[in-house]
Amino acid sequence: MPSAIALGAVPGHLQQSLSDLDRAIPIGGRDALLARAFELRSGREKPNRFWKIDLDAIDFAAVAPAIAPPPQIRMPDGRGVFACDLQTALRDHSELVARALGTAVDRGGSKFAALASALCNTGAFVYVQADAAPGGPVEIAYDAGGALFPYTLVLLERGAECTVVERMHGQSGAFVAGVSEVVAEEGARATYAALQNLPEDARALFTRGARPGKDASCRWCVADLGASLTVETIETAVRSRGAQAEVTVLFFPTGGQHVDVISTVSHEVGESQSRTLVKSAAAGQGQARYLGNIRIAPHAQATDAALRDDALLLSKRAHIDSVPALEIAANDVKAYHGATVGALDEEQIFYMTSRGIERQQAETMIALGFFEPAIEHFPANALREEVRAALRAKVNA
Amino acid sequence: MTDRGLRISDLHVDVAGNHILKGIDLYVEPGRVHALMGPNGSGKSTLAFALTGHPNYRVVSGSATLDGEDLFALPPDKRARAGLFLSFQYPAAIPGVKVANFLHAARQAVRPGDLTPSKFRALLMEKLQTLDMDPAFLGRYLNDGFSGGEKKRLEMLQMAVIGPKYAILDETDSGLDVDALRAVGESVHALRASEEGNKTGFLIITHYPRILQHIEADAVHVMIDGRIVKEGAAELAHRIEREGYEGLREEIGQLA
Secondary structure (H helix, E strand, O other): OOHHHOOOOOOHHHHHHHHHHHHHOOOOOHHHHHHHHHHOOOOOOOOOOOOOOOHHHOOHHHOOOOOOOOOEEEOOOOOOEEEEEHHHHHHHOHHHHHHHOOOOOOOOOOHHHHHHHHOOOEEEEEEEOOOOOOOOOEEEEEEEOOEEOEEEEEEEOOOOEEEEEEEEEEOOOOEEEEEEEEEEOOOOEEEEEEEEOOOOOOEEEEEEEEEEOOOOEEEEEEEEOOOOEEEEEEEEEEOOOOOEEEEEEEEOOOOOOEEEEEEEEEEOOOOOEEEEEEEEEEOOOOEEEEEEEEEEOOOOOOOEEEEEEEEEEOOOOOEEEEEEEEEEOOOOOEEEEEEEEEEOOHHHHHHHHOOOOOHHHHHHHHHHHHHHHHHOOOOOHHHHHHHHHHHHHHHHO | OOOOOEEEEEEEEEEOOEEEEEEEEEEEOOOOEEEEEOOOOOOHHHHHHHHHOOOOEEEEEEEEEEOOEEHHHOOHHHHHHHOEEEEOOOOOOEEEEEHHHHHHHHHHHHOOOOOOHHHHHHHHHHHHHHOOOOHHHHHOEEOOOOOHHHHHHHHHHHHHHHOOOEEEEEOOOOOOOHHHHHHHHHHHHHHHHOOOOOOOEEEEEEOOHHHHHOOOOOEEEEEEOOEEEEEEOHHHHHHHHHHHHHHHHHHHHHHO
16 A cells, blocks of 8 residues: 555644634544544545545635534433533533543544544533433534534433434535444433434534443434535444444435445444344435444354345436445354345336326335335434425425 | 216237237226126236236227226326226235325325315224224335235225225235135225215126125126126126136137
């Protein structure tokens, strides 16, 4: 590999922004992380025309990180839960933040995680006390103006139960590189739902990581619908017995959108379970690429892992590459994967039209129905309706 | 005066380059039950699909009119809106589309805006009860994971909810146990007894006469090798039950 790829050139204005950022949000380690971001390859340089994102393609001259407004946060009623912006959390609850920060996301482990962590200019912290179970979700809404580097950290203590809903909206031309980190201690049950509906000329790079403790569960429900370019990395590290991971992702590039998703569940101990469900459609010249990793370590016996990934192509020029990748080193496990790629089924369309339903309406119903098994995993009826409405708008566009 | 009825004249249909229907003449009267019988492969289902407009069935020549309207000039959805209904032998499964939503979309398409949501709900409940079906059906995905019997019941529920002018039942009896068969018979009777369906004409396609113990046919048409070879009253079905199609083949052979 030639070293002349010119990695490591940290733009000066990014370097200079770090001290101001860290004075406001003293998350620490920024210099090293920024250097790391520009020294790592993205891992996405493989020779394939649909595998296109790299930091080298991002014009950082136009990215000016400054402290961004905190997200809007809505908390449910009930004891034992609080949520606040990251700045406040680092001032008032620094020990709690320190307990979770960087324990489920390897901040220096990948290019985009390092970039987002180094330039963090807003964020939120959600904390749920042992055995507490708030009555509704914690809702966090980001509004990306120019460059947004949000860090959302969630800590559930032993036996706690909580749902976090993150909504990502923004202005035209926004650039977002964010991290979501979820720590669920023993027996806790965490659900993290994220709806990204940025304007179609925005760019979004997300790194999400979860760490379920013993008998704990972490559930991801992610919908990537906006932005011209989305790179979504979702990792769950199962390092405790009895832990459960659930990963649900749906995405739908239309027009000239590109979406790149990698989900990884690593079973490092046995007697754990994971379910991954990915539903993607593409229309217009939409392009998407999905890589679904399931890793089962040699000693992780009695692991039960399943990955299902369905892709629907709604136009001739749309393209979805789908690669389920199972690395199984243990011999006493249940591991399933299934993948389909297809167009709308003419028999289904005929069946519906034979009932008087117009062809276009039939196609819309079938396409929306295709996503429905994934939508049903999302928490809260209002959020599901939001996802459906956003999908409907894209189908009918 | 319009020509009432579902009228098929000298219909020739190809499927994948094979000439299947070789000149069908058939007239289904409003309010009457016609049985179309014949051995497997005689072209009965081809007739059903050609009438409803399946893209794989190519009409070579001939005509079909529904109360005077040229069916072949219409796409499938408009044929349904004109009043035609097909109960599929193998209905498509559509995951993610709930039965209730589908039924509502179909009713809205065929009879736009005739019921408020609450009245539609009441209609659904009434039809479910008539068909002895669990309301839990409504929340399931369309035909997804349904047993054969459940699929046929759902076809009958759709027929009841839509209330078509002409209903073709394509082997709705096949693969059904006695109870399910009785339910099919009852759903036809229920539609005929309803205000929407008292003028409905039925074309009941079957190769086995036992469905006709539950639904009495006013006329029986026998199709062999893409042609209607014999027509008669209900007695013709009983004869087929006794003798099979072989007796008819011999008789036709003698005539030819």
